[in-house]
Amino acid sequence: xxxxxxxxxxxxxxxxxxxxxxxxxxxxxxxxxxxxxxxxxxxxxxxxxxxxxxxxxxxxxxxxxxxxxxxxxxxxxxxxxxxxxxxxxxxxxxxxxxxxxxxxxxxxxxxxxxxxxxxxxxxxxxxxxxxxxxxxxxxxxxxxxxxxxxxxxxxxxxxxxxxxxxxxxxxxxxxxxxxxxxxxxxxxxxxxxxxxxxxxxxxxxxxxxxxxxxxxxxxxxxxxxxxxxxxxxxxxxxxxxxxxxxxx
Numbered sequence: 001x002x003x004x005x006x007x008x009x010x011x012x013x014x015x016x017x018x019x020x021x022x023x024x025x026x027x028x029x030x031x032x033x034x035x036x037x038x039x040x041x042x043x044x045x046x047x048x049x050x051x052x053x054x055x056x057x058x059x060x061x062x063x064x065x066x067x068x069x070x071x072x073x074x075x076x077x078x079x080x081x082x083x084x085x086x087x088x089x090x091x092x093x094x095x096x097x098x099x100x101x102x103x104x105x106x107x108x109x110x111x112x113x114x115x116x117x118x119x120x121x122x123x124x125x126x127x128x129x130x131x132x133x134x135x136x137x138x139x140x141x142x143x144x145x146x147x148x149x150x151x152x153x154x155x156x157x158x159x160x161x162x163x164x165x166x167x168x169x170x171x172x173x174x175x176x177x178x179x180x181x182x183x184x185x186x187x188x189x190x191x192x193x194x195x196x197x198x199x200x201x202x203x204x205x206x207x208x209x210x211x212x213x214x215x216x217x218x219x220x221x222x223x224x225x226x227x228x229x230x231x232x233x234x235x236x237x238x239x240x241x242x243x244x245x246x247x248x
């Protein structure tokens with residue numbers, strides 16, 4: 001508990017310092033490139049190191065920076081966001097539940113980074129979020145979705161919602177499956193209990209959406225879920241060794 005208290009205070013100081021600088025940089029420059037750079041190179045590695053954790057990444061050869069994709073990942077922890085910022089060598093936008101937008105400073109930071117907030121309170125608001133996601137993809141923005149819709153408690157990959165896959169089909173962008181192992185131990189769901197962890201991120205081969213129609217989104221979601229499950233199983237089997245290069 002004493003260590004977690006120090007970590008919580010340090011996290012507050014970090015966010016209270018980095019986020020205002022990022023917001024000022026965005027306002028001054030008129031774009032989010034500086035904020036995204038700070039998220040990947042300052043905010044994310046400090047959070048991972050502050051959690052006394054190491055990050056290992058494999059499959060980077062499946063990332064083509066000049067060809068944006070919809071990144072589809074399993075979800076175990078709030079730490080998944082800084083983990084993916086650090087793991088993928090491209091500027092990322094995220095989708096997230098509307099509740100995150102209400103968090104002090106964090107909500108402002110996420111809006112500055114171009115995050116798409118999803119309000120599932122009604123079909124109309126959910127459809128509006130899918131439309132916003134589609135526009136981001138068509139503009140060439142790398143965007144991350146957690147199709148399970150919530151964090152897993154036991155590490156099992158839950159069912160994938162199909163809405164974001166409709167946006168990928170409409171934008172004719174590939175799906176990039178990604179699996180994260182170890183983040184649930186680093187920061188588990190419920191409270192602020194941080195534990196040292198070896199975090200593995202495995203990046204799979206892109207899944208094409210070429211020729212698909214809106215009605216194919218359910219089959220595409222199932223295919224992406226199967227790919228993420230396969231990657232996660234490989235990460236868990238390899239947990240005794242590094243299996244990849246450490247990036248932070």
